[in-house]
Amino acid sequence: MKQPAESNLATYVKLRCADIEEAMSRHFSLDEHGGPSVQDADMARRLVGFLIEVMCGRADGLSDEIVEAVPFDYLSKFGDGLVPILNDVIAREVPPALLSQAIDGYWRAISTNWSR
Numbered sequence: 001m002k003q004p005a006e007s008n009l010a011t012y013v014k015l016r017c018a019d020i021e022e023a024m025s026r027h028f029s030l031d032e033h034g035g036p037s038v039q040d041a042d043m044a045r046r047l048v049g050f051l052i053e054v055m056c057g058r059a060d061g062l063s064d065e066i067v068e069a070v071p072f073d074y075l076s077k078f079g080d081g082l083v084p085i086l087n088d089v090i091a092r093e094v095p096p097a098l099l100s101q102a103i104d105g106y107w108r109a110i111s112t113n114w115s116r
Helices: 006-015 017-028 038-055 064-069 072-090 096-114
Strands: none
Touching: 006 017, 006 038, 006 072, 006 096, 017 038, 017 072, 038 064, 038 072, 038 096, 072 096
């Protein structure tokens, strides 16, 4: 298989966006018995969108909209769930080094905001 260019990682995430959002919603709700809530799904959608922005180089840190709309618990759980979820959803299509760059980019964008 031809290795995708770094810029194509966002394309893979966009193509599998619904699957990643669904998996992340389930990850958010692991502590609850009723499955993902509407808030879990909304936070997953917002944060997958933010991840795509980071991978496309359009976000150095969290936007004010994300900071105001997403509780820190979700930001942390999202980062913790990225490795297993991306491995499950797109790892066969993307080299491990690119997955690592996406995960590192997310945490770098988060830490940029909290260090201000």
